[in-house]
Amino acid sequence: MKKILVKVLAFLRKYKVFVALIFLLAISSASTVVLANANSVTVKSDSVNVRIGPGLSYANMGQVKKGDKLSIISEKNKWYEVRLAGDKIGWVASWLLDNTTVSSTTNKVGIIKVQNTTVFKNASATSAVLGTVSQSQKVSIMYQENDWTQILYKGTAGWVKSDFIQGTQQTSGEDKTSNDSTKSNSNDVKTVTVTQPSTKFRIEPNSSGRVIKSVNVGKTFDYLGKNGKWYKVRDKDGSVGYVASWVVTVSGTKDPIKSAATNISEATIVIDPGHGGSDTGALSKKKTYEKNFTLEYAQAIKSQLEKTGARVILTRSNDSTKSLGDRARLSSKIEADAFISLHFDSSSSENAGSGITTYYYQSNKDSKLATDVNNQLKGIKIDNRGTQQKDLYVLHYNSQPSILLELGYINSKSDYKHINSETYKQQVARAVTAGLKNYFQ
Numbered sequence: 540m541k542k543i544l545v546k547v548l549a550f551l552r553k554y555k556v557f558v559a560l561i562f563l564l565a566i567s568s569a570s571t572v573v574l575a576n577a578n579s580v581t582v583k584s585d586s587v588n589v590r591i592g593p594g595l596s597y598a599n600m601g602q603v604k605k606g607d608k609l610s611i612i613s614e615k616n617k618w619y620e621v622r623l624a625g626d627k628i629g630w631v632a633s634w635l636l637d638n639t640t641v642s643s644t645t646n647k648v649g650i651i652k653v654q655n656t657t658v659f660k661n662a663s664a665t666s667a668v669l670g671t672v673s674q675s676q677k678v679s680i681m682y683q684e685n686d687w688t689q690i691l692y693k694g695t696a697g698w699v700k701s702d703f704i705q706g707t708q709q710t711s712g713e714d715k716t717s718n719d720s721t722k723s724n725s726n727d728v729k730t731v732t733v734t735q736p737s738t739k740f741r742i743e744p745n746s747s748g749r750v751i752k753s754v755n756v757g758k759t760f761d762y763l764g765k766n767g768k769w770y771k772v773r774d775k776d777g778s779v780g781y782v783a784s785w786v787v788t789v790s791g792t793k794d795p796i797k798s799a800a801t802n803i804s805e806a807t808i809v810i811d812p813g814h815g816g817s818d819t820g821a822l823s824k825k826k827t828y829e830k831n832f833t834l835e836y837a838q839a840i841k842s843q844l845e846k847t848g849a850r851v852i853l854t855r856s857n858d859s860t861k862s863l864g865d866r867a868r869l870s871s872k873i874e875a876d877a878f879i880s881l882h883f884d885s886s887s888s889e890n891a892g893s894g895i896t897t898y899y900y901q902s903n904k905d906s907k908l909a910t911d912v913n914n915q916l917k918g919i920k921i922d923n924r925g926t927q928q929k930d931l932y933v934l935h936y937n938s939q940p941s942i943l944l945e946l947g948y949i950n951s952k953s954d955y956k957h958i959n960s961e962t963y964k965q966q967v968a969r970a971v972t973a974g975l976k977n978y979f980q
Contacts (some may be wrong), residue, residue, distance in 0.1 A: 578611045580619070582636050588643035589629035593618035595805045595876050595979070600629050602643065609636075616807070616873050617850060632805045634850050636879060641804050641848030649680045649690065649704040656704070658697035661915075661973070662687035664785050669697045678704070686768070686784045700785065702768070731772050731787045733758040734897045744769035744781040751780050756919070757962040766888055803979040804848030811880040811933065812837035812853065816860030821885035821951045825959070830858065832958060833881045836946065839968040840879075847972065863932040871938040877940035877975060880933050883949040883958060893951050894924040898943040900934035908940045912974030919966040920957045921947045944971075 582603050590597040593615040601623075603609060607816070609621040609631070618630045635643060654674040660667040669692055672678060679691040688701045733754055734919045742746035744766040757965040760772030769781040812833035814820035820829025841851045852873065870878040886892035891902065897913035899905035917923045934941050946967060947954035957963040 579634055580609050582607045582609065584635050584638050585642040587631050587635045589621070589631055590625065590805075591629065593620070593630045594874055595802055595807075597630065600627075603631065611692060617674070619631055623910040632850070635804060635848060637847055640916065641846075643802075643804055643827045649678050649688065651676045651678060651699075651704055653703045656699050658690070658692050658699055660697065662689070662698045662785075666698075669693070672699070680704075729762055731760045731762050731770050731782065733782070733787050738782060738786045740772075740774070740778075740780045740782055741769075742780055744771070746783075748781065751778060755962075756966060776847040789842075803844075803976050806876040806975070806979050807850045807873060808844060808975065809852050809854060809873070809875040809878045809939075810837045810840055810844075811866050811878065812855055813880055813882040814856050815858055818860055821883060821949045823888060823955055823958075824952065827949075827959070829883045829885075829949055832883055832949070834858070836881050836964055836967060839964050840881075840971050843968040844975065847976065849975075864936065867933050867937040867941075875939045877978065878933075878937055878939050879912070879971065880931075880941070880972065882943060882945050883947055884945040885950045886948055889950050890952055893954050894918075894922040894949040895947055896924040896945040897926045898931060898934065898945070899926060899931045900928065900930060900937075900941070902928065905934065905942055908978050910944040911945070911978040912942060912971055915974040915977075916944075916967070919970055920963055921954055 582605055585605050586602045588599050588745075589601045591600050603621075603623070607622070609619070610735065611619045611621055612628065613620040614633070615630075617633050619633045619636075620628065623629055632643075635641065651672050651674055655671045657671055658669045660669055672690075672692070680688055686701050687698050688704055689698050690704070733756055737753045737755070738758070740751045740753055740754055743749065748910075757938055760770075760774055763771040763773055763779065765771065765784070766781065768784050769783055770787065771779065771781055773779050784948055812830070814828075814830035814833060816830075818830065820833070822828060834857075837853055839854075841853060843853045852869070852875070854869055855861050866880070867878075869875075884892060884894075884896065895916050897909045899909035905928070906928075913923065913926050929943075931943055934943060947958050949955060949958060
C-alpha cells in the first residue's frame with residue numbers, strides 16, 4: 540500500500556502543471572456557463588419594442604414577445620443591447636421585460652362599429668371634439684383606459700368610447716349586459732372615483748334621471764354594479780345612485796387593463812422636487828415649507844407614472860440639498876426623455892398672486908412638452924396662467940426636453956387650501972401623467 544501511495548505522489552509531482560491546467564479549464568468553463576446565463580433574459584411582458592438605439596428617440600425595428608429569450612450584449616441607461624433571431628442586434632427597455640401589466644405599442648387595429656363616431660381630444664365626453672370616424676373604418680389603437688380607447692386620428696391622438704370600436708379589451712369584472720347587477724365578488728370593481736368636476740349623482744341610470752347631488756373630482760363611491768354605461772354606487776352616507784362610467788375611473792379589478800399602447804412605457808422621466816435640505820424654498824402662512832410639498836407631489840406623480848410602465852427618476856427622494864447643476868446634469872447624464880421641475884410660487888405680499896404656470900426655455904425643444912402638460916393642468920382646481928418662456932437654470936442647462944411647474948401660490952389663502960390637500964395632489968399627478976401620455980404619442 541505504501542508503494543502505491545509513493546507512485547501516485549510521484550505522478551502528481553511530474554504532471555502538476557497539466558493537472559492545474561485541467562483545473563483552470565474546468566473553472567473557466569463553469570464561469571462561461573454562469574456568464575451566459577447571467578447575460579440572457581426571458582421576456583415576461585406581452586410585447587416589448589426593439590429599437591435601433593438605446594432610447595425612445597430611436598426608430599422601432601420590431602418587437603419581442605412573451606417567452607422570447609434574449610442574449611444581452613451590453614447595457615446603456617437601463618437599455619439592453621440584445622441579439623435577435625437572424626443575428627440582428629437591437630435595444631430594449633430593460634424595465635419592461637419583466638412587467639406583466641404594461642407593454643410597448645402593439646399597433647393593434649380596431650374597427651369602428653357606429654356611424655359618425657365622435658373623436659374627443661381627451662378621454663371625456665366634455666372635452667373638445669376633433670372630428671368623427673365612419674362605420675367600418677379601421678383605426679390604430681394606441682391606448683385604452685376604462686371605457687375609453689385612444690386611437691391615431693389624422694396624425695394625432697384622439698379618444699372614442701370603447702363600446703363604439705371592435706378589438707378593445709374590457710375591464711375584468713364589468714357586466715357587459717344592460718341588466719342591473721348589485722352582486723359583487725373579489726374579482727369585481729371595488730371603488731369608483733370621480734374624474735370630472737360637478738359630476739351628477741343620479742337616482743336613475745340615464746342622463747335625464749333626477750340628480751341627487753353634484754360631486755367634485757376625487758370623490759369615491761363603493762361599487763355595487765353596472766347598468767349599461769352607468770355604475771351603480773353607494774356613498775358613505777348610505778345613499779345609492781348612479782354615475783356615468785365616462786366621468787369616473789375604477790379600481791380594485793383582479794386583472795387591470797394593460798396599458799399596451801403609448802410610448803410612455805419606454806420613456807425615462809426625471810421629476811425634480813424643487814429645493815430641499817438647507818434650501819427650504821418659499822414659506823406659507825401656515826409656516827410650512829415649499830421643499831416639503833415639492834417632494835410629496837413628486838412622489839405622487841412618480842406613483843402615477845409608474846402605472847404606465849415609465850421609468851421614473853427623482854432628483855432627490857428625501858430632504859437633501861441638490862444643486863441646480865446636479866439636477867440638470869442628471870437629466871442629461873441618463874438621457875431622460877422628459878424633465879419636470881416642481882415648485883410653488885410666492886408673491887411679495889400675501890394673497891397677491893394665484894394660479895399655475897408652466898415654464899419652458901427653448902421653443903424647439905421644450906414648448907410641446909409644456910403645452911401638453913399645461914393643457915391637462917387646466918382642468919384642476921387652481922386657475923391656470925398658461926405657458927411662459929423663461930430662462931431658468933434647470934431648463935437653460937438641460938440638454939433634454941424640460942419644463943418647470945409652479946403649481947400655485949403657497950402664500951395665497953385660496954391656493955394654499957388646495958396645495959395642502961390630498962385631492963389636489965392627486966389631481967396634479969393624474970394631469971401630469973395625462974400630459975406626458977399625449978407628449979409621448
